[in-house]
Amino acid sequence: MSQADSEFLQRDRSIHPPAFTPDYKTSVLRSPRRAMLSLQSSLSEVTGPTFGHSELGPLDNDLILNYAREGEPIGERIFVHGHVRDENGRGIPHTLVEFWQANAGGRYRHRNDRYLAPIDPNFGGCGRTITDENGFYYFRTIKPGPYPWRNFLNSWRPAHIHFSVFGTGFAQRLITQMYFEGDPLIWRDPMVLGIPDRSAAERLIAPLDLGAAVPLDMLAYKFDIVLRGRQQTLFENKLQGN
Amino acid sequence: MVQPLPTRLQETPSQTAGPYVHIGLIPHQAGFDIFETNFSNVLTGPETKGERIRIEGRVFDGAGSLVRDAFIEIWQANAAGRYNHPADRQEGKPLDATFRGWGRTGSDFETGVWFFETVKPGPVDGRKGHRPMAPHINLWIAARGINIGLQTRLYFADEAAANADDPVLNLVERGPLRDSLLATREERDGQAVYVFDIHLQGPNETVFFDV
Numbered sequence: 001m002s003q004a005d006s007e008f009l010q011r012d013r014s015i016h017p018p019a020f021t022p023d024y025k026t027s028v029l030r031s032p033r034r035a036m037l038s039l040q041s042s043l044s045e046v047t048g049p050t051f052g053h054s055e056l057g058p059l060d061n062d063l064i065l066n067y068a069r070e071g072e073p074i075g076e077r078i079f080v081h082g083h084v085r086d087e088n089g090r091g092i093p094h095t096l097v098e099f100w101q102a103n104a105g106g107r108y109r110h111r112n113d114r115y116l117a118p119i120d121p122n123f124g125g126c127g128r129t130i131t132d133e134n135g136f137y138y139f140r141t142i143k144p145g146p147y148p149w150r151n152f153l154n155s156w157r158p159a160h161i162h163f164s165v166f167g168t169g170f171a172q173r174l175i176t177q178m179y180f181e182g183d184p185l186i187w188r189d190p191m192v193l194g195i196p197d198r199s200a201a202e203r204l205i206a207p208l209d210l211g212a213a214v215p216l217d218m219l220a221y222k223f224d225i226v227l228r229g230r231q232q233t234l235f236e237n238k239l240q241g242n
Numbered sequence: 243m244v245q246p247l248p249t250r251l252q253e254t255p256s257q258t259a260g261p262y263v264h265i266g267l268i269p270h271q272a273g274f275d276i277f278e279t280n281f282s283n284v285l286t287g288p289e290t291k292g293e294r295i296r297i298e299g300r301v302f303d304g305a306g307s308l309v310r311d312a313f314i315e316i317w318q319a320n321a322a323g324r325y326n327h328p329a330d331r332q333e334g335k336p337l338d339a340t341f342r343g344w345g346r347t348g349s350d351f352e353t354g355v356w357f358f359e360t361v362k363p364g365p366v367d368g369r370k371g372h373r374p375m376a377p378h379i380n381l382w383i384a385a386r387g388i389n390i391g392l393q394t395r396l397y398f399a400d401e402a403a404a405n406a407d408d409p410v411l412n413l414v415e416r417g418p419l420r421d422s423l424l425a426t427r428e429e430r431d432g433q434a435v436y437v438f439d440i441h442l443q444g445p446n447e448t449v450f451f452d453v
């Protein structure tokens with residue numbers, strides 16, 4: 001056993017939204033009510049799928065160009081970047097990061113989205129990348145707009161980008177959302193407010209990162225992601241996992 | 243005072259995948275084509291070793307209604323019981339280069355049915371000092387209304403002997419709870435189909451794991 005395949009630290013569920021968050025109404029009937037069964041990590045949890053660069057296209061991390069047809073999409077051009085680490089602070093190299101979002105008007109290119117804002121003919125709204133050898137990722141996109149949704153009558157989602165991340169073991173699988181610094185809708189959002197710990201929710205808010213902006217071209221936001229860490233394990237009398 | 247411990251980072255909180263999860267992870271189902279390579283629900287290639295099976299099911303909510311916008315991923319060992327991952331160093335179980343062991347799909351927007359084309363996994367070693375794990379497939383379910391992805395395992399009802407010794411199944415009370423983890427086998431046009439319905443809530447609620 002080496003550090004990379006030792007067991008996972010127990011997930012701290014107090015920093016995640018519980019299954020049942022009644023102000024997010026859809027959760028009411030979709031939340032399990034029985035206690036989950038806690039499992040120690042076996043091979044089924046410490047292993048997980050791996051992905052290669054050959055599976056991705058050269059524009060997969062460029063939402064400005066990856067669906068451009070007769071021009072570029074409308075909206076604020078932005079650069080999003082960050083570091084994917086585990087709870088032990090180690091960068092997670094070569095892991096798949098996927099992202100999807102509404103266009104600048106708050107409309108998704110999705111057959112079930114009927115919002116009256118128009119589809120942007122040049123914007124798909126999804127992309128993906130693989131972290132580099134130190135766990136860093138980046139992509140270009142258009143800043144998504146807020147959009148109304150059927151929860152309360154006047155419910156509006158703050159502008160957000162959905163993220164999906166793998167890590168090295170299937171038990172690290174995570175889907176989350178990134179919000180934008182300064183958005184007044186964030187602290188009115190039942191999904192954000194479903195997180196019991198305010199400081200945990202704040203970690204979903206990406207700060208404006210002027211230092212990474214491209215002058216005369218685009219602003220930047222920095223969104224770091226932390227996946228579960230591995231335990232230090234005593235193995236053959238040596239402490240692993242440092 | 244005591245010496246301070248080094249600070250650990252905290253995991254990024256989960257948020258629901260939402261109703262438009264298909265855009266990001268299975269764009270064809272959202273209704274458009276963008277990537278050259280798409281991840282899919284077919285795990286096998288022509289050279290993959292093992293018994294071809296289809297696993298399929300539906301997801302139900304606490305009112306018994308079909309969840310038609312669920313997103314499901316599976317992760318499994320190959321027919322020899324070996325995971326395609328460097329941490330799996332079981333001896334005597336060959337890797338199958340044609341089999342990653344991972345796939346993803348969504349419930350059909352009309353019928354609510356999801357399915358995967360795969361091979362039946364072999365048994366996998368249990369934790370040190372434990373018995374081997376019966377053949378099983380790990381499932382991860384995300385959807386609108388699900389705040390954090392749900393983990394469960396699909397076991398095969400026709401593996402009664404292996405299941406009876408499985409260290410995880412044996413943590414689950416015998417009866418309906420344990421049965422919620424068993425997929426039943428059918429033959430359909432000569433193909434083996436294992437049916438595995440998932441109940442998010444209610445009297446038939448599936449057993450979910452905090453892994």
Ligand SMILES: [Fe+3]
Pocket residue numbers: 102157160162260262
């Ligand atoms: Fe959204």
